Amino acid sequence: MASPQMNGSEIVLKALRDQGVDVIFGYPGGAVLPIYDALHEQNALRHILVRHEQAAVHSAEGYARSTGKVGVVLVTSGPGATNAVTGLTDALMDSVPVVCLTGQVPTHLIGNDAFQEADTTGITRPCTKHNYLVKDVDDLARVIHEAFYVARSGRPGPVVIDLPKDVQQAKSDSYIGPEDVKHQSYRPQVKAESQAISAAVQMIAKAKRPLFYTGGGVINAGDKASVLLSRFARALGAPVTSTLMGLGSMPASDPLFLGMLGMHGTYEANLAMYNCDVMINVGARFDDRVTGRLDEFSPRSQKIHIDIDPSSINKNVVVDLPIIGDVAHVLDDLLKAWKRSGNKLNQKALKAWWAQIEEWRGRDCLKFANSKSIIKPQHAIQRLYELTKDRDAYITTEVGQHQMWAAQFYKFEKPRHWMTSGGLGTMGYGLPAAAGVQVAHPEALVIDIAGEASILMNIQELSTVAQYDLPVKVFIINNQWMGMVRQWQELLHGSRYSQSYTASLPDFVKLAEAFGAVGLRASKPGELDDKIMEMIESPRPVVFDCMVDQTENCFPMIPSGAAHYEMLLGPEDKASKPISEEGMVLV
Amino acid sequence: MVPRDQTIERRTMAVLVDNEPGVLARVIGLFSGRGYNIESLTVSEVDPVQGLSRITVITSGTPQILEQIKAQLDRLVPVHRVSDLTREGPCVERELVLVKVSGRGNKRVESLRIADIFRARVVDSSQQHFVFEVTGSSEKLDVFIDMMRPLGLVDVSRTGVVAIARGPKGF
Ligand SMILES: Cc1cc2nc3c(=O)[nH]c(=O)nc-3n(C[C@H](O)[C@H](O)[C@H](O)COP(=O)(O)OP(=O)(O)OC[C@H]3O[C@@H](n4cnc5c(N)ncnc54)[C@H](O)[C@@H]3O)c2cc1C
Ligand SMILES: Cc1ncc(C[n+]2csc(CCOP(=O)(O)OP(=O)(O)O)c2C)c(N)n1
Numbered sequence: 001m002a003s004p005q006m007n008g009s010e011i012v013l014k015a016l017r018d019q020g021v022d023v024i025f026g027y028p029g030g031a032v033l034p035i036y037d038a039l040h041e042q043n044a045l046r047h048i049l050v051r052h053e054q055a056a057v058h059s060a061e062g063y064a065r066s067t068g069k070v071g072v073v074l075v076t077s078g079p080g081a082t083n084a085v086t087g088l089t090d091a092l093m094d095s096v097p098v099v100c101l102t103g104q105v106p107t108h109l110i111g112n113d114a115f116q117e118a119d120t121t122g123i124t125r126p127c128t129k130h131n132y133l134v135k136d137v138d139d140l141a142r143v144i145h146e147a148f149y150v151a152r153s154g155r156p157g158p159v160v161i162d163l164p165k166d167v168q169q170a171k172s173d174s175y176i177g178p179e180d181v182k183h184q185s186y187r188p189q190v191k192a193e194s195q196a197i198s199a200a201v202q203m204i205a206k207a208k209r210p211l212f213y214t215g216g217g218v219i220n221a222g223d224k225a226s227v228l229l230s231r232f233a234r235a236l237g238a239p240v241t242s243t244l245m246g247l248g249s250m251p252a253s254d255p256l257f258l259g260m261l262g263m264h265g266t267y268e269a270n271l272a273m274y275n276c277d278v279m280i281n282v283g284a285r286f287d288d289r290v291t292g293r294l295d296e297f298s299p300r301s302q303k304i305h306i307d308i309d310p311s312s313i314n315k316n317v318v319v320d321l322p323i324i325g326d327v328a329h330v331l332d333d334l335l336k337a338w339k340r341s342g343n344k345l346n347q348k349a350l351k352a353w354w355a356q357i358e359e360w361r362g363r364d365c366l367k368f369a370n371s372k373s374i375i376k377p378q379h380a381i382q383r384l385y386e387l388t389k390d391r392d393a394y395i396t397t398e399v400g401q402h403q404m405w406a407a408q409f410y411k412f413e414k415p416r417h418w419m420t421s422g423g424l425g426t427m428g429y430g431l432p433a434a435a436g437v438q439v440a441h442p443e444a445l446v447i448d449i450a451g452e453a454s455i456l457m458n459i460q461e462l463s464t465v466a467q468y469d470l471p472v473k474v475f476i477i478n479n480q481w482m483g484m485v486r487q488w489q490e491l492l493h494g495s496r497y498s499q500s501y502t503a504s505l506p507d508f509v510k511l512a513e514a515f516g517a518v519g520l521r522a523s524k525p526g527e528l529d530d531k532i533m534e535m536i537e538s539p540r541p542v543v544f545d546c547m548v549d550q551t552e553n554c555f556p557m558i559p560s561g562a563a564h565y566e567m568l569l570g571p572e573d574k575a576s577k578p579i580s581e582e583g584m585v586l587v
Numbered sequence: 588m589v590p591r592d593q594t595i596e597r598r599t600m601a602v603l604v605d606n607e608p609g610v611l612a613r614v615i616g617l618f619s620g621r622g623y624n625i626e627s628l629t630v631s632e633v634d635p636v637q638g639l640s641r642i643t644v645i646t647s648g649t650p651q652i653l654e655q656i657k658a659q660l661d662r663l664v665p666v667h668r669v670s671d672l673t674r675e676g677p678c679v680e681r682e683l684v685l686v687k688v689s690g691r692g693n694k695r696v697e698s699l700r701i702a703d704i705f706r707a708r709v710v711d712s713s714q715q716h717f718v719f720e721v722t723g724s725s726e727k728l729d730v731f732i733d734m735m736r737p738l739g740l741v742d743v744s745r746t747g748v749v750a751i752a753r754g755p756k757g758f
Contacts, residue, residue, distance in 0.1 A: 121609055126620050130664040133608065150664055184605055185667040311658035314651055318591065 003175045008137045008168040009038035011175055012101065015144035017044050018177050021072050023063065023439055024048070025056040029076025031103025031116060034168035048439055048468060051460035053080050055432035057087020057158075058458070061096045062436030065419045066394055068222060070151050071436065073100040078116030081162075082123065086426060088158045089127040093423025094245060095220055097156035099147050100128075106166040107135050120162045129157030137170035145181040154188025155309040156220055188308055192325035197333045199321055200280075200304050201341050207278035208349035210238040213261070213290075216245030216422070217283015217307060219415045221327035226415045228331035229282060230254065235338060236345055239357055241269035243284050245422045248412035258357065259366075262290040263558050264404040267365035268357055270556075270564040273298050275356070281305040283327045286316040287423070288586070296563030306330045365556050365569055366408055375525050377402065377477045377548040381409040381449065384475060387532050393445040394437045396420065398430040398454030401483035401554045406449040428457030431474060435461055438470040445473070445536060452478040452545075453502055462515035465541045473535050474543045476508060479550045487553045492560075492579060512543035523547040560586040597626070597647045598673040599680060599750045600657065603758060605665040606632050606640040613663055614642060623648060623656050627682075627725070629747040639667065641758075643749050670758065672750050680750040684728045689716040690739030698738040705731050716741075 006014065012035055016024070023046045028036045039047055050056040053075045060071025075084050081102040091098045105114040121133045130150050132143045140163075147159040204210060212233055218225045226249040233240050233256050240250045241261040250257045259266035261273055273279070279301040284290070291297040294316065303319040305312070306327055313322040323330055368378045381402075395410055396419040397403040403420060412418050419437060421429035430448040438446045448455075455476055465472050477483075485500040509519030518540050522531040528546075535542045557568045561583020604610050611630055618625050627645040632638075646656055653671070660669045672678040686707075688698045691714070702709070702719050705727070711718035721731050725748060732743055752758070 122612070125609065125613060126616055131609075155662075183664075186664050309658075309662060311655060311662050313658070314654055318651065 003173055005171045005173045006175060007034070007171050008140055008163070009034040011137070011140045011172065012144065012163070012168070013038050013042060013045060014175060015141050016072065019145065019148045020069070022046060024072045024074050025050055025059040025063070025436065026074030027053050027056060027076065027080060029080050029103060029116070031077035031080075031105060031165050032074060032101075032163075032168070034165065035074065035101070035103075035163075047074075048435075049464065050432065051463050052458060053083035054087045054428065055435075055458050055461050055464070057084050057091060057098060057100065058426075058429050058432035059436030059439070060098045060100075061087065061091050061094075061429075062396060062419050062433030063440045064096050064098060064436075065219075065433075066416050066437040067440045068416065070097045070099055070148055073098060075100065075102055076116070077103040077105055077120070078118045081118055081120040085123060085127060086424075088124055088160065090421055090424045090426045090429060091158040092127050092129065094421065095156050095216060096158070097151040098158040099144075099151050100158060100160045102160055102162050103168075104133070104162045104164040107164045108166070110164065120160065124160045127158075128160050129155075131160035131162065133162040133164075134167055135164065137167050137172040138174045140167065140172070141175045141177075142181050145176075145178045146183055148178070149181070149183055150186060153186070189324050190308065190326040190329050192306075192323045192330045192333060194333075196321065196323045197330070197337050200323060200334060201337045201343065203302055203304060203321060204236070204278055204280065204338070205341070205343040205345070207238075208346055209275060209277040209353045210236060210280065210345065210350075211272050211276035211278070211301075212238060212240040212250075212280045212282060213243075213273065213284055214240060214246045214249055214282045215243040215284025217327050218246050218249035221283065223415055225249070225328035225331060228328060228335060232331055232335045232338070235335065237350055238280075238345070239272055239354075241265070241272060243287065243290055243422070244407055244420060246284060247407060247418045248415045251413045252411035253413060258361075260407050262287075263292070263560075264408065264554055264556065265290075266408075267363050267556055267567060267569065268360040270558065270567055271360050272357055274564040276301045279303045281307075281319070282331070283307060285312045288316070291317060292558045293561055293563045296565075363569070368552075368570075371549070372525060375522065375528060375546060375548045377479065377552050378405050378409055379525065380477060380528060380546050380548055381405050383528050384447070384449070384532055385410045387529065388445060388447070388536060391445045391536070393417070393447055394419070394434075394441065396430040396433040396437060396446070396448045398448070398450045398457075399425045399427045399484075400451040400454060401479070401487065401552075402449055402451045402477035404554045405477070410449070427451075427454035431455060431458050431461045431465075431472070434472045434474070435465050435470050438465075438472050439468070446471075447473045447475055450474055450476045451483060452476050452480065452505055452508070453482045456506075459511070462512070462517055462541065462543070466516035470541060471539055472541050474541075475535070476543065476545050478505075478508070478545050478547050479552065480505060481550060483552075484554070490553070491557075492584060508543050508545035517541040517543055519543050519545070521545040521547065559583060592650045595647055595649060596653060597645065598653055598671055599678060599748065600644050600646065600660070601670045601672055601750060601758065602642040602644065602660055603667040604640050604642060604663075605667070606638045607665055610640070610665050611642070613665070614644070614660065617659055617663065618646070621655075621659065623652065627747040629749055643747070645748055668758065670752070672752055675752065677753045678750050679753060680724060680748050681722055682725050682728055682748045683720065683722045683746045684732065685710070685744045686719045686721065686732060686735055686740065687716060687742035688719070688735050688739045689741045691715065694738045698735060701731070701734050701738075707731070
């Protein structure tokens with residue numbers, strides 16, 4: 001039966017609704033005017049008008065990461081599409097499901113250097129999981145449904161659909177719904193081979209010093225995966241460390257949790273990683289920020305690696321037992337198999353392992369010299385945490401020292417409450433991401449922990465936040481430096497601070513007011529709590545300018561190219577040997 | 588840590604893909620973007636009904652890189668199957684070359700004689716030239732081209748390698 005005639009733009013909106021979409025982040029332009037026209041005629045889909053297309057993608061990422069749904073973006077051709085590229089790359093690196101619709105010049109003009117033409121599929125091919133150019137309106141519905149399937153299945157990622165303007169206007173009576181679309185070839189494996197599960201049970205049973213190394217894959221696999229993770233870790237009594245992207249999957253308050261590992265991870269997490277004998281990697285990808293020097297990375301462990309993407313296996317670190325599948329499925333099977341086996345870990349060995357870990361914990365590696373006269377950035381985040389921990393807050397960040405301090409000092413008890421740009425490290429991510437989170441959770445407390453340099457990269461989004469009354473809080477750890485750059489220059493470049501000081505910063509309080517938000521400032525430790533409370537209790541968007549110590553460095557730190565045991569714990573710790581040439585070239 | 592094997596190996600891989608716009612750019616972009624080698628790459632539609640093309644690619648790298656290449660190809664959305672023909676059993680590899688030799692006199696006679704030895708076919712000729720077609724392993728074509736060089740070789744066009752597994756089983 002032929003469905004009634006619709007034009008391409010109506011098909012787009014119908015397909016989005018059939019995919020369960022309720023909000024689009026976008027910015028109009030000539031090549032998408034037909035879709036904006038169709039949007040105007042309906043109320044089912046909400047459109048959030050951002051102020052820059054990069055921000056549209058970050059907002060969609062914040063929306064997606066905090067809900068588990070696919071984030072949707074709509075931008076115009078040419079500059080609209082090229083502006084979105086950083087956001088798409090960010091979503092690719094951090095495995096965030098996003099569908100981005102880009103306008104394109106009409107099909108007969110493609111290739112003519114037409115006004116606002118860009119080779120969008122060419123440009124975005126390496127920064128998307130997949131992309132499409134739709135030349136025939138009869139393909140449109142199928143392509144959109146396929147795009148959602150590809151974006152959310154397997155290892156999630158961004159998908160671009162390039163839509164020439166004539167296709168948006170062409171009529172078709174061949175609409176098909178999601179249930180009628182089956183992808184020809186893409187079928188990621190979600191359930192693991194049973195041999196792999198039993199091999200893992202056997203390997204774990206022999207462990208004396210087991211360790212879970214968990215990552216963003218646990219978050220991607222849904223809340224059930226996080227529950228299963230804690231259950232399995234408790235069943236074993238084994239310690240758990242997480243990457244930056246996995247924070248929240250294991251409750252930070254759980255005694256089994258050792259904190260984040262890696263370059264700015266805790267002493268106990270990194271030494272446990274170095275010394276463990278069986279490592280269970282659950283949805284983490286052995287990133288260089290985690291492994292440090294590869295030939296000294298966890299050198300004596302047998303490694304189990306659970307990942308849905310076979311290309312993550314043996315990419316950086318060769319493992320002993322790969323398990324391909326979705327974390328939730330695999331953990332479910334593993335936990336059942338473990339219980340069925342009746343195995344128990346060697347309790348004497350486990351006790352000794354924990355005694356060792358407690359000794360490392362005793363170093364209290366996150367302690368810092370607090371001050372009565374000046375706000376220490378760590379203290380600011382600690383106070384923010386203490387004053388918001390009972391409010392189920394969602395935290396996003398920008399990129400730099402403040403991001404690392406947020407990861408260290410904000411304790412996450414649940415998944416999907418922590419949104420940060422890990423893989424690409426995109427300054428300017430946090431504010432638009434927070435806006436996206438707030439759109440998804442209108443009643444929640446959403447805070448962007450920011451640096452004063454990063455926030456200027458997408459500061460225009462204060463205008464978006466004001467327009468939609470999104471009560472996002474921007475908590476700026478203002479050290480007046482690109483702190484992370486300054487820290488590297490201090491440690492690696494003889495304190496030659498080339499271009500890392502920001503002169504003539506704006507007055508953030510006035511800036512907030514200019515955008516219609518509330519501006520607050522704290523410069524003394526004594527006023528911090530009251531001002532934070534004022535921020536939390538405000539029903540409006542707030543920019544909080546927290547003036548902190550300008551020269552504080554972020555510790556612990558594993559200098560680039562060093563091994564886990566070569567960690568610097570504080571300013572008094574000098575690198576045991578000068579950083580190698582090899583280390584110097586690493587980022 | 589499991590030590591890495593650093594020996595460089597050469598592999599022939601077959602990749603079955605949806606014959607859709609941009610699919611070749613995707614595969615080539617993967618190789619250049621991740622710094623993998625391409626020694627030879629051929630592509631053509633093999634199943635017009637289902638719209639499938641087959642890419643044959645010859646690449647080289649350490650065992651770990653080769654495993655990555657296969658996994659990275661496999662995760663491209665329009666890719667149906669990747670097979671490492673070199674590893675998965677014996678395979679037949681063939682390439683075709685067209686070689687143009689211009690000249691007169693003895694050299695012309697000599698080129699015909701050599702072409703005969705290589706079972707080359709003459710696919711175009713005049714008083715002044717031959718175009719030879721030779722099929723075989725890439726090494727055989729290399730030798731043929733080298734031998735034609737002093738005899739007036741003016742142009743070469745090669746297809747790149749196509750390959751198929753030996754034995755009764757399909758892809
Ligand atoms: C300034 C800065 C400093 C940093 N310092 C650190 C640091 O000290 N420590 C640290 O950990 N990170 C740090 N990072 C982040 C780092 O760069 C990486 O982004 C991060 O380590 C990657 O986390 P991950 O391994 O969990 O992988 P992700 O990027 O989250 O990837 C997830 C993995 O899980 C797989 N996966 C996805 N979904 C599923 C599923 N459903 N089932 C199974 N598998 C799945 C994917 O295939 C992938 O392999 C820093 C970043 C910045 C910007
Ligand atoms: C878009 C972009 N450009 C450059 C960088 C490199 N970079 C990483 S951290 C940083 C400084 C961030 O400064 P700020 O936002 O003030 O945070 P702080 O480190 O001081 O907490 C820079 C420039 C980046 N990550 N992203």
